[in-house]
Amino acid sequence: MDQADVFILAGMALFAVSMYSLAVQRHLVRKVLAINIMGGGCFLVLIAVARRAPGDVADPVPHAMVLTGIVVAVSVTAFALILARRIRAGTGRTELPEDASEQT
Amino acid sequence: MTGGAWLPVSVVLSSFLTGIFIFFLREDQLVLRSFLNLSGTVLKLGLCILLLWGVAQGFVFTFRLPLGAGLDLVLFADPLALQFVLLSAGLWLVTTVYAIAYMEGSPERSRFFGYFSLCVTATTGIALAGNLLTFVIFYEFLTLATYPLVVHTGTKEALRAGRTYLIYTIGGGMLLFIGAVWLHGLIGTVSFGPVPALAGTDLPRGVLIAIFWLMAGGLAVKAAMVPVHGWLPTAMVAPAPVSALLHAVAVVKAGVFGLFRLVYDVYGIDLARAPEMTGVLAVVAAVTIVYGSLRALRESDIKKRLAYSTVSQLSYIALGIAVGGPLATVGALAHLVHQGLMKITLFFCAGRLAETHGIHKVHELAGIGRRMPVTMTAFTIAALGMMGLPPVAGFISKWYLAMGGLQTGDDWVLLVLIASSVLNAAYFLPPLYVAWFSRPAAGAEPQARPMPGWVDWGLLVPPVITASLALAAGAVAALPISPLAWAEVIVALRYFPVTEPAP
């Protein structure tokens, strides 16, 4: 087990923990945070993978991927927060209803 | 010789395109709609006659549309296909005339005639189908195109009937579909024609029987054989032209037509004639014949009575096919046409009685013979034909069925035919009696409703034509243009070398 494996496992653990949060946290902002941390876990794994490239230089491709991933994550987070605000403004709720098909 | 592939396609399309156009017409465009309708029907009949002429000249018309993955949509015109396609095209013409008059003043006519044309398209497709896949496609299409007609009136009763219709026919369609796919997977494309598709193949017997019953079961639904006949009497809530063309001719005939293709063109009579296959089928048909007649006895509603009569009469055809042997099959195929002519006449008359005098029940017929002698004469001719009395067409089919039963040693067929004839008399004579001999109670005379003259004629001429045809088909059955002669041609092809069918 080398260092990279530790990072990989750590990334996956982060993923698992945020999965748990996503399941049990009801507040929308917390759910969005869970998603963000989940993304962080993925990026950690990617960085660890980049280390494995032969030679001294880290593999640039995963780095590029992480950068792109962050961009995506930022836009998702941004829109998620906007949505959460609009939901709050519209209904005063900060949580999703249990019944997905509920009519309002 | 190869004829044009365009001909079978245009036979199918002639009604399809008409139907599509009609869908988009406004309700009040009566003249345009009627013109389209009639020109479509005349065109179709003309094309069919052209096809008939071509086939008689020895041309082979085949249209092939590859669907990919080794599947082909094939339309072709063999004598059997012609028999059915001419029947449906000819009756479509008269029914259209009738329907234009019948539907006068009722809502949603464009929708009605649109689907009406689509139904005939499907029936034509079934007739001209050159392989099993094509048959299945049009068979299911027919189900879908008929539903709107069954529920056309939109009443609760109609919607319930429509539901029943769909449950039965889609269920049956699924069975047919499984059987067809299974067979297709085993032997590839299943083409129709005088040489059976299964000839020379070596499939396990159990598989053969299973496939036979899947397909026969599916076809039996449309052929309204007991115990899957329940949709037919229920579907009589539809307007009279629908009952006439579809429930007496097109839909139910599609079922028995399919049975013929199954027994002769897919399995081949030698293979199919086994106690587990046609043997059981024959028994089911026999039970249906008697059962339908018994149920008809109890119905006081004219259309319902006719519906159960259809259940019974259709199984004559199934019986003839199942008994096998050249003569019985000739009888079955002749009855395919004969029953159509007679039953459509009966429904036309029933519809006319309902429209002009509001008559729906048997007892309300009292005295109508004097008021509407022509209609009732047509009705009488058809009813006598149903009872199998000469010289109406029904006699000819019954005669051949009986001869066929004796030919193959199935003497019990005679008992079934006799029982059915007696029962037919028992349920057809009372309406005739009431109509011709009974006098209505004072004050209960049927009152004629006012209607435009052309409507009246439109309701009268079609039954007269079909009754005359039914009479002629029996009275001059020996002529080479009769349905009987044509049936002999079809059967002779199957029983090659040609054996001269004894009369």
Added chain:
Amino acid sequence: MVASTAWVAIAVAVPLLAALASLWQGRWTALIVAVLAIPGSLLANVGVVWTVFELGVHRHPVGGWGAPLGIDLHVDGLAAAFLALLALIAAVITVHMLVDPDMRALSPRRRSLFWSLWYLVWGALAAMFVSGDAFNIYVTLELATLAGVILVSFGHGTTALFASMRYLLLGTFGALSYVLGVALLYGDTGTLDLALMAERIGSGAAPVVAAGLVTVGLAVKAALVPLHVWLPPAHASAPAGVSAILSALVVKAGFYLMVRFWFGPFVQLDGATWTVLGILGAVGVVWGSLCAIRQERLKLLIAYSTVAQVGYLFLLFPLVAGGAHAAAWSGAHYLALSHAAAKAAAFLAAGNILTSQGDDRLSMIARAARHHHLSLLAFGLAGATLMGLPPSGGFLAKWLLVTAAVDTGQWWWAAVLIAGGILAAIYVYRVVRLAYVTSPAEPPGSTGPPRPPGLLPVPMVAILAALALALLSVVLGFASAMPLRLLEIGMPAVVPPEPEPGR
């Protein structure tokens, strides 16, 4: 038409450019962009299809950079078929939305945002279909999801917001799962190119975990039961056109990528998972249909139908594993294509009704169903594909799938297909029957009811758009030779390993 690998780049670029152009807030922007983008996209796609027929499977290195850092567009028959259908369906939906009163009611700013996002979904999907790179797939998938989520939030009321939120959270969750899997794969193989990945993939724990992560992540996107819960509310509350594209193609993207991975990098992995996928699909068919049957709102019903229909697609895996390669491959993908057309038609039709009535509860539709008869006709035609009845592409696809099941002796999958068809018939019937209900206020025989108050007119173009897509699903039942041939180009020849005990 010149065969060139550049066509595919154009096909991807056109919608993306349109997305950019739409940001300009002009009164006529939407119209001008559509007029330019639709023919451009269609032309480019014709070029792509032509090229595939001429050159077979090919790649286009965008800007000449090439892998690994540049972006390669990878085109085979499957990609070309999906790409072409996307263009066709998206074009029709674009037309529909141009005349959709709801869209016209938006403020100019929101409108330009809407159109931009719309073309972004289109472009992202197009790019995804031709992407041969695992990370590009992630980006395009996320792009399509995010744009789709925002489009959903354009729907009415807070329901749309809730649905959109749920869709966003779960969609991102799935995408992250996917990207984690890709990361592990990259670690194992050192490449993102699917083809190279397939060559290099090892047999340790990493590929196995990666396979799980990728598959489950994509299963969320494909709304495979039990991960489907985000779909019905999202698809039901989005604007009509958005629902249409989401259900028709965005959901299929999950399946499409699953095919790319399991017939690519994962093909060496053990075959038992293929059966698991099939079982999940079968559960999806039954569960989705059952849920659809109990819906009281039309759009929810259609949405649940998508859950069921996607389930069929996953039968591809066990059928191929069982040895029926070509039939299953063609059947499943053809079903995906036909369903795309049908589902888009169904949603557009539902949208028209909703626009007109402001309510899509079935009980409400029944009151004015006569005024929606063309929309209901479109729904009915689409329903034929959902049921797998002819004449429709769904029928042909099911024929192929059942053939595959029967050929390989895997009867149970055929049973799933048939059962799904029957369940579909039930929910389609619940809608179609509405077209024939006579409202109690209206006496039978009157020439149509007065227009109920509060019914808004629907532009004819919108109705025709729905009908056009429905007809497309029907035409796919006949004009199938070309698409089926296309699908076979570049069909993976590898048959996955049989499950070996004890590995």
Added chain:
Amino acid sequence: MTSFALLLVPAAPLLAALVAAVVPAHRAVAAAVGAVPAIVIALIAPDRSIEVPWLLLGAELGTDDVRRPILLLAGVLWLLAAVYARTYHRHDPRSRSLFVFFNLTMAGNVGLIVAFDAVTFYLFFILMNLAAYGMIRHVGNAEAGRAGRVYITLVIIGEAFILPALWLGASGAESLALADVRAAIAEHPSRGMIAGLLFLGFGIKAGALPLHVWLPLAHPVAPTPASAVLSGSMIKAGLLAWLVFLPLAEASLPAWGLAWIILGLAAALFGAAVGIVQDRPKVILAYSSISQMGLMTVAVGLALAAPAALPQAASAAILAAVLYAVHHGFAKGALFLGTGVADHAGGSARRWALVLMALPALALAGLPPTTGLAAKTALKQAAEVAAPAWLPWLEPLLAVAAVGTTLVMARFLVAVARHAPTADHAGGGLWFPWSVAIATAMLLAWLPVAAPGQLIPAALTPAALISATWPVAVGAALAVIVLRMCRRRTVALPFRVPPGDILALEEPVIRRLVSAGRAPLRRLSVVDRSMDVAAHFLLVRARAMEVSVGRLEKRMTAWPIIVGAFGALLLTIAIFTHFG
């Protein structure tokens, strides 16, 4: 020319029916003209048949020695009846429909006589049977309704026997020509059964014994001209059918022959016995017809029993049957027409009518020198040749039957005499055809009877004369005695036999059977309904399921469950992929 004329035989009455329906003014003329081709053909046509290949399954028409006399009988009777009906129905508001039925029945009757193939025969037979319903039912009262009902039921039942017999025969023959069918029946393994079916099927028309019940009901209610042709000509169709279908000269069926003879004799005696105790003239005539048809049945039985090696025996018996039919037909026709005349005549005209009526009555009784003498002689001759062993008991019974016939005729004359006329002026319109009918019965009837040369000498031997005369004398004497007794004091019979005799016993049974059958028939609809119930049950179950589906689906939207499902799926796929 001949072929055209042969076609006209059935075609002319059909056209007449059309005329009657469309131009009612000329209905009677049309009907009369319609009968002419039959007469012409019967008188002039040689033994020749023509093929009509387009008709039905290919028809053949023609005449021969057996058919020609019967055709003559039919033609003449229908012609006379048509002329008679013209006056008889002058004031009948519904005479138009009567004439339509009249002509259709005539077409059937003459058509079946000239039919040379089974299908054509059956066609005209059915046409005659069904159209006759219209005549029987014509009056429209309850009695006519009942008669019609009984009649049509028996027609249908008869059809159920006839058709299988035809089918079996035609199938064996692989041809429709009656000659072939007959030959095939002779060879058929189950020819006994076919013979039985033919007896039952055609016996209904011929009034054979247990199947005769419709005759006494139909005759009195039918209009008089209709009764005349019904009894004179139409019931002979049953006899003719036996003659053309049974393999009389080809095969010997002694057992069946004996059955035929016994049933025939029984009918002859039974008919006479019941006829005597009736009091309505037309009912008495109906029973007389049953009795006489019994004698013809005996002739058919003789032909059936005749040894195959002795074809002349069979032909003698056939000859006897035909002669008897012609003789009886003319006489009975005249008698029936006479009832109508007597009913419409008063005063001296009535007395004349009674006197004239006695002529055909005596002929029926067989008094020399009427045709009855020839017919009876022919019958006896046939018995001698065909079944000499049975002669000792056959001959006395025939004599008893002759006595019975005389008594029935006497009873008939008395009944007519006692019957009060309903109108007092018959007019020439009735008198003319009737007197012609009597003339033909006494004279023209000899034409076919005299044709076979050796018969007249045989009939004129003293022995034959005596054996023909004494039963008549005995009968007459008995009649006089009874009349005397009755004049002194009214003799009340201890019982009454209603017309239709055993039908009165059968009807309650049938009614009970029908009402018993109604319940199971009603239960049949359960088969239909059970499908509905099953569907309904399924729907209810489905509704219940829908609810639980909804509950479960709602639960699946909870986040812990979604994420849990995600994890579980991930695990499953990883495990399967790894361990497979």
